[in-house]
Amino acid sequence: MSSGKQLGIAFVIRIVLLSGIASADAADPQQSAPRSISEREFRAAYVDAAKKFNAAYQNIQCKARCRYRLDDPNNLSHKRRYDFTAHLLMKGDSAVTIQDYAQETPRGGTDTSQVACATSHYAFELHKTRRNHPYQLNYFTRTPDRVARTRLILGNDVDVYLCAGSFMYHNPFEAIINKPSFTVVKLERLAANPSGTDNRVTLDFKLTNDPWSISGGHIVFAPQLNWAVLEYRYRCDYSDTDYSIFTGRNSFSSPRKNTILFPMSCELEAVHHHSGMQPIREQHTAQLTDFSLGTVDDAVFRLSNFGLSDIPLAKPTSTTGKQIIAPRCEFKDIPANKTARQKVTIQNTSSLPIQLLGAMVPCTPSGCAYAEGLPLRIPAGQQGSFTILFKATTPGKFNTEIELYTDQPGQTKIRMPLYGTVKENAKVQQKK
Numbered sequence: 001m002s003s004g005k006q007l008g009i010a011f012v013i014r015i016v017l018l019s020g021i022a023s024a025d026a027a028d029p030q031q032s033a034p035r036s037i038s039e040r041e042f043r044a045a046y047v048d049a050a051k052k053f054n055a056a057y058q059n060i061q062c063k064a065r066c067r068y069r070l071d072d073p074n075n076l077s078h079k080r081r082y083d084f085t086a087h088l089l090m091k092g093d094s095a096v097t098i099q100d101y102a103q104e105t106p107r108g109g110t111d112t113s114q115v116a117c118a119t120s121h122y123a124f125e126l127h128k129t130r131r132n133h134p135y136q137l138n139y140f141t142r143t144p145d146r147v148a149r150t151r152l153i154l155g156n157d158v159d160v161y162l163c164a165g166s167f168m169y170h171n172p173f174e175a176i177i178n179k180p181s182f183t184v185v186k187l188e189r190l191a192a193n194p195s196g197t198d199n200r201v202t203l204d205f206k207l208t209n210d211p212w213s214i215s216g217g218h219i220v221f222a223p224q225l226n227w228a229v230l231e232y233r234y235r236c237d238y239s240d241t242d243y244s245i246f247t248g249r250n251s252f253s254s255p256r257k258n259t260i261l262f263p264m265s266c267e268l269e270a271v272h273h274h275s276g277m278q279p280i281r282e283q284h285t286a287q288l289t290d291f292s293l294g295t296v297d298d299a300v301f302r303l304s305n306f307g308l309s310d311i312p313l314a315k316p317t318s319t320t321g322k323q324i325i326a327p328r329c330e331f332k333d334i335p336a337n338k339t340a341r342q343k344v345t346i347q348n349t350s351s352l353p354i355q356l357l358g359a360m361v362p363c364t365p366s367g368c369a370y371a372e373g374l375p376l377r378i379p380a381g382q383q384g385s386f387t388i389l390f391k392a393t394t395p396g397k398f399n400t401e402i403e404l405y406t407d408q409p410g411q412t413k414i415r416m417p418l419y420g421t422v423k424e425n426a427k428v429q430q431k432k
Helices: 003-027 039-056 144-155 173-177 426-431
Strands: 059-071 080-091 094-101 113-118 123-128 136-141 183-190 200-206 214-222 228-237 243-252 263-273 280-293 329-335 339-347 354-360 367-372 376-378 383-392 396-406 413-423
Touching (some): 039 173, 039 183, 113 144, 123 144, 329 339, 329 383, 367 396, 376 383, 383 413
Parallel strands (some): 329 413
Antiparallel strands (some): 059 280, 080 094, 094 113, 200 214, 339 383, 354 376, 354 396, 367 383, 396 413
């Protein structure tokens, strides 16, 4: 064969091969540049996605294995790590979280289990001081702004995990995008990477005139997964020198496209910057399992679900009969970093038995108090006793009050004065 024919055949073969490669590239959408997306298109798609999320999450529950870390280099005594299991439940506007802690527990090691519940009408919190003890009521309110605040705080445990697909920490993106000052800085559709994965859409945004809220951020969405939030980073500016940065990453379990997904794992971090202080860091992680839809019953949002009377949940009634008066509780000269105990006796002067369901015991600059021996049933005309403990921290005087919760319709709260002094700890002073 002549050299001219060989060159011609080689040329044809080369053209065929290049054509085949070009055809394969055209047939492979992963190799093509991603289609651009406009703000109008994004808003329309996200509105539809939010409706699907809201409809699917009207009745949902799951279990979670959680870890919370707090690292405050400005005060080493604030360094904490809590490992706990949680049962998270939500139905409509109501939510409840039930948490069981491992070795280190909140409130200076006094709690082993906690429950927080918020509905549209009331909010309550329960705790146990020992795992085999009954729950006691340690907070209750029907005041609308306090109910709303409790629901917001509760959202840190419920919303950020159950609703991870549409939330940035405890901020629903649906609410953020509808703020008047919301502005898109950059909106971009990314090519799938690695090959075989779904496309992503990234959004950079800013907010103005929104004090104590988000000032700007970056989000990564998965359009094929109902626009689920995969990653986010945003900043809150509180002043010229004080701000916080929140970051998060979520993974989801369902491989099916265009369906409402269940979060499988969530990682959250908050870093708080304050003038003249080192950054304070919070970290949350959770592994979620046992999701179910349509299985949450209204009973879980009531005190009776946890072994207590539902009477405080009803609207207040007019006072009838003789009111029960609690004695003053005084602690004298408690050494700092010590715990003092005080026995409290309540006389039931009514003609009916009364049950003390628990107590709201506030913290003071000098230390925190808590109750033991509740719930407590006191027969009519008799008396019963429980114990108030005060964990002293800082020398000084304190003067506050305790709210005792009862199952009496006309007197669901009894106020008890709590006061005293904390003195320097002589042993600690000698060591210095």
